[in-house]
Amino acid sequence: MMEEAAKLLARSRFAIAFTGAGISAESGVPTFRGGSGLWKKYRPEELATPEAFRKDPNLVWEFYRWRMKLIMRARPNRAHRALAELERMGIVKAVITQNVDDLHREAGSQNVIELHGNIFRVRCTSCGYTEDLKRSGRLNEFLKEKGLPRCPECGSLLRPDVVWFGEPLPREALEEAFRLAERADVVLVIGTSGVVYPAAYIPQIVKETGGRVIEINPEESGITPIADVFLRYPAGEAMERLMERIGRMVE
Numbered sequence: 404m405m406e407e408a409a410k411l412l413a414r415s416r417f418a419i420a421f422t423g424a425g426i427s428a429e430s431g432v433p434t435f436r437g438g439s440g441l442w443k444k445y446r447p448e449e450l451a452t453p454e455a456f457r458k459d460p461n462l463v464w465e466f467y468r469w470r471m472k473l474i475m476r477a478r479p480n481r482a483h484r485a486l487a488e489l490e491r492m493g494i495v496k497a498v499i500t501q502n503v504d505d506l507h508r509e510a511g512s513q514n515v516i517e518l519h520g521n522i523f524r525v526r527c528t529s530c531g532y533t534e535d536l537k538r539s540g541r542l543n544e545f546l547k548e549k550g551l552p553r554c555p556e557c558g559s560l561l562r563p564d565v566v567w568f569g570e571p572l573p574r575e576a577l578e579e580a581f582r583l584a585e586r587a588d589v590v591l592v593i594g595t596s597g598v599v600y601p602a603a604y605i606p607q608i609v610k611e612t613g614g615r616v617i618e619i620n621p622e623e624s625g626i627t628p629i630a631d632v633f634l635r636y637p638a639g640e641a642m643e644r645l646m647e648r649i650g651r652m653v654e
């Protein structure tokens with residue numbers, strides 16, 4: 404299985420990666436579904452919605468500040484680093500991610516398509532103001548502030564620049580992801596339950612256009628039925644083993 408996956412990648416013409424929360428689990432970022440996903444007594448589905456934000460913006464901001472602090476301390480793991488290395492080798496052409504944690508870029512991936520936004524960005528609920536708190540250097544200050552964050556331009560409520568349940572995905576990112584999926588002859592799917600749409604169409608598009616699907620996940624997922632190769636391992640271990648084999652094949 405591992406050998407087959409390595410071969411598919413080493414011989415690919417245009418491979419892409421499609422990632423979910425599971426790739427960051429070994430960096431200490433909790434996934435959404437399954438065991439470690441809970442915050443206080445809430446499921447993410449109850450907090451990451453426009454309705455929850457309208458009803459109780461303080462609660463939703465408390466949840467996001469908690470996640471931002473947690474993700475701030477997280478470092479990319481060997482699976483993120485392996486994807487960056489595959490891009491440098493010319494094998495992986497793009498990483499399409501559902502994650503908002505910025506860890507692919509931190510690991511050195513250049514062509515990253517973020518389908519669900521970025522947790523370090525905020526945007527105004529009224530005007531067009533957006534801010535990348537990591538790049539503006541205001542992240543620490545922002546996390547220390549109590550109460551609801553306000554727009555410096557118009558005073559309205561700020562919100563995390565992430566996609567909530569029931570919201571449309573950023574159009575350009577989604578179109579780019581679909582274009583890449585149509586071109587790809589191999590998709591390496593890592594750590595996603597594959598149940599959240601439209602993101603979960605990405606591996607399906609690759610499959611329908613004649614490409615191969617490699618999946619890495621310690622559990623079966625919504626993607627497993629269409630996987631040509633299913634590697635039932637945690638992301639770090641699987642990527643390390645894959646990289647050894649690919650390294651031998653392309654030298």
Ligand code: APR
Pocket residue numbers: 422423424425426428429434435436437440447451501502519566593594595596597598599619620621622623624636637638639
């Ligand atoms: N390595 C690889 N996969 C792992 C690991 C690991 N170490 N640990 C867990 N997983 C797998 C789980 O088996 C599960 O299939 O990661 C997956 C995580 O699934 P979800 O929590 O559903 O995360 P994801 O698929 O990214 O969710 C999609 O839902 O809440 C929204 O917007 C949010 O982007 C998110 C979207």
Ligand code: ZN
Pocket residue numbers: 527528529530531532554555556557558559
């Ligand atoms: Zn504003």
